[in-house]
Amino acid sequence: xxxxxxTFPDFSLQAVVSTEPGKEFKTLxxxxxxxxxxxxxxxxxDFTFVCPTEIAxxxxxxxxxxxxxxxxxxxxxxxxxxHLAWRIHEPSLKELPFPMLADTKRELANALGVIHPAExxxxxxxxxxxxxxxxxxxxxxxxxVGRNVSARPVNGIAAYSAMVRPAxxxxxxxxxxxxxxxxxxxxxxxxxKDEAAFERISxxxxxxxxxxxxxxxxxxxxxxxxxxxxxxxxxxxxxxGRPPNLITLEGAGHGIADAAQRKxxxxxxxxxxxxxxxxx
Numbered sequence: 636x637x638x639x640x641x642t643f644p645d646f647s648l649q650a651v652v653s654t655e656p657g658k659e660f661k662t663l664x665x666x667x668x669x670x671x672x673x674x675x676x677x678x679x680x681d682f683t684f685v686c687p688t689e690i691a692x693x694x695x696x697x698x699x700x701x702x703x704x705x706x707x708x709x710x711x712x713x714x715x716x717x718h719l720a721w722r723i724h725e726p727s728l729k730e731l732p733f734p735m736l737a738d739t740k741r742e743l744a745n746a747l748g749v750i751h752p753a754e755x756x757x758x759x760x761x762x763x764x765x766x767x768x769x770x771x772x773x774x775x776x777x778x779x780v781g782r783n784v785s786a787r788p789v790n791g792i793a794a795y796s797a798m799v800r801p802a803x804x805x806x807x808x809x810x811x812x813x814x815x816x817x818x819x820x821x822x823x824x825x826x827x828k829d830e831a832a833f834e835r836i837s838x839x840x841x842x843x844x845x846x847x848x849x850x851x852x853x854x855x856x857x858x859x860x861x862x863x864x865x866x867x868x869x870x871x872x873x874x875x876g877r878p879p880n881l882i883t884l885e886g887a888g889h890g891i892a893d894a895a896q897r898k899x900x901x902x903x904x905x906x907x908x909x910x911x912x913x914x915x
Contacts, residue, residue: 636748636760638773643675643764644746649715650708650734651722659719663708663734665768672705673764677738677749677757679778681713681721689759691727705763707733712756714739751778845872848911849879852900880907 637643647664678690693707700707711718715737722728722735738757744750749760756778763772849872853865872879882903884896 636773636775637746637762637770639770641770643673643762643768643770644743646738646743646746648710648736648738648743650736651715651718652734654719654722654729660715661734663736668706670704670766672700672703672766674700674705674707674761675710675764676707676759676761677710677744677747678759679711679751679754679756681711681717682725687721687725687727690731694728694731694733697732704766708736709733710736710738710743710757712738712741712744749775754778843875845877847877847879848907849877850882850904850907851879852882852884852904854884880911 643665645665647662650661650663651659652661653659674693676693690709693709697707709731713721715735718735718737722731738744741750741757744757747760747762749757751758758778759776761772761774762770765771851865851869869879869881882900884899
C-alpha cells in the first residue's frame with residue numbers, strides 16, 4: 636500500500652461532477668487541481684448503507700477543506716453511470732460539492748494497494764496529498780467500519796501546511812528585521828524550497844533519534860510554535876514510550892528573558908540533571 640512520503644499515482648478517471656443534464660461527467664487526473672492539496676477517499680460500493688453517511692459528511696466538511704486549499708475527491712470502483720444514479724436517488728448526495736470518481740478498472744486502487752483481497756472492492760482508505768503530489772497522511776478502515784470525518788483530515792492539512800511555512804511568519808518572528816530573517820533562512824533553509832533540509836533539523840521529524848531522558852523548555856507566546864512544534868514533539872515522544880520532562884513558561888518567547896523565568900527554569904534544570912543524569 637502506498638504510504639506517507641510516497642508519490643500519489645498518476646490517474647485519469649471519469650467523474651460525476653453534477654446532476655444537471657449534459658453536465659454530469661468530466662475527466663479528471665492528477666493535474667486537474669494545480670497548487671491544491673487533495674483529499675482522496677475510497678468507499679467500497681455505491682448503494683450501500685454506510686457509504687452515503689460518510690460521503691455526506693465529507694460534503695458537509697467540504698468548505699473547511701476548501702479554506703485550507705484542498706480539493707476533496709471521492710472514489711469507488713463503480714462506473715460513473717452508477718455514481719450518477721446513486722446521486723440522483725440518494726437525497727444526501729444530490730447536492731454533493733465534490734466529484735465522485737469512477738475507478739472502474741481498479742487501476743488507481745491497485746496502484747495504491749487498497750483493494751480488499753477477498754471482496755475485490757476498495758477498503759475505506761483516505762489519502763491527503765500535498766500540491767507536489769506527495770502523500771502526507773493515510774488512514775484505512777475495513778469495509779464495514781465507517782469513517783469519522785469530523786476534523787482529523789482537515790487538521791492534518793492545517794498542521795502540515797503550518798509546519799512547512801518559512802521561519803519568518805510566526806507571531807513572535809513577525810517583527811524580526813530582513814537581516815534576521817535572511818540569517819534564519821541561511822541557517823535553517825527555506826522549507827518551501829528544501830524540505831529535506833528542514834527535516835534534517837526539525838525535532839518533530841527526527842524525534843526517534845532523541846534519547847531519553849529528555850527535558851523540554853518552551854514558551855507559549857507564539858501559539859503556533861507552542862502547539863505545532865512543542866506539543867507535537869511531546870505527543871510523538873509520549874506515543875513512542877519516552878515522555879519528556881516539560882517546563883512551560885507562560886507568555887515567554889524564544890528566550891529566557893527575565894529574572895522570574897530564570898528562577899523558574901534553572902532550579903528545574905538542576906533537579907533534572909540530578910535525578911536523571913546523576914549530576915551532583
